[in-house]
Structure formats: C-alpha cells, structure tokens
Amino acid sequence: MITGVHAILYAKKPEATRKFFKDVLGLPYVDSGEGWLIFALPPSEMGVHPVMERESHELFLMCDDLKATVADLKKKGVKFKPKIHDQPWGTLITMKVPGGGEMGLYQPKHASPPRG
Secondary structure (H helix, E strand, O other), X not given: OOOOOOOXXXXXXXXXXXXXXXXXXXXXXXXXXXXXXXXXXXXXXXXXXXXXXOOOOOOXXXXXXXXXXXXXXXXXXXXXOOOOEEEOOEEEEEEEOOOOOEEEEEEEOOOOOOOO
C-alpha cells in the first residue's frame, strides 16, 4: 500500500534551494550521499481539481497561521509576492524559493483528512 509521498522539486540552483529548506525552513533531512538531501515533510494531503487545459501538479506548504508564518519567514529573508489570496477554502500566498522558482504557502479553511 501507499506509505507516503516523495515530492521532487526541480531547481536551477539546487544548492541554494536545499539551503533554503534546510536553514530557513528548518526541515529535518538526511544526506542520501554526495549532498543529495532528502527532506522530511509534515503530514500531507492531496486534492484533485478539474481542469480544461493541460494537466499539471502543484506543491503548497501548509501552515496554521498564514500571516504569522509570512511575518516569521520575512524576518529570515524570504521574499513573497505582494498579495495574500483569501478564498473560501483557504488563504494563500506565493513565496520565492532561492534557486527553485516559486511555491505556494497555504492556510486551509477546510477540514483535513484523518491521519493514519
């Protein structure tokens, strides 16, 4: 059976991106060899949304308090797009990942599925 999710982030500057997840976000990690870091992620969930165009996949990090998390990350030098989007299902913003493009940060308003 499925035991977890292994997400891959493709980055033009992988060292900078790894440093961001390790030092700024403080995610636990292991070095699988030669500097290839594998990061532990908090519990995850997945939604399936309809699309009329090309299928794609997105990755958002989740938090309990978006405004507080953004303020904390800004103190650590993280850059964000200026607008927080408040939707009926959640509040989100886009952050810049050094060497790795952009990623969403999301505070859900919906119930999360049970773990386990």
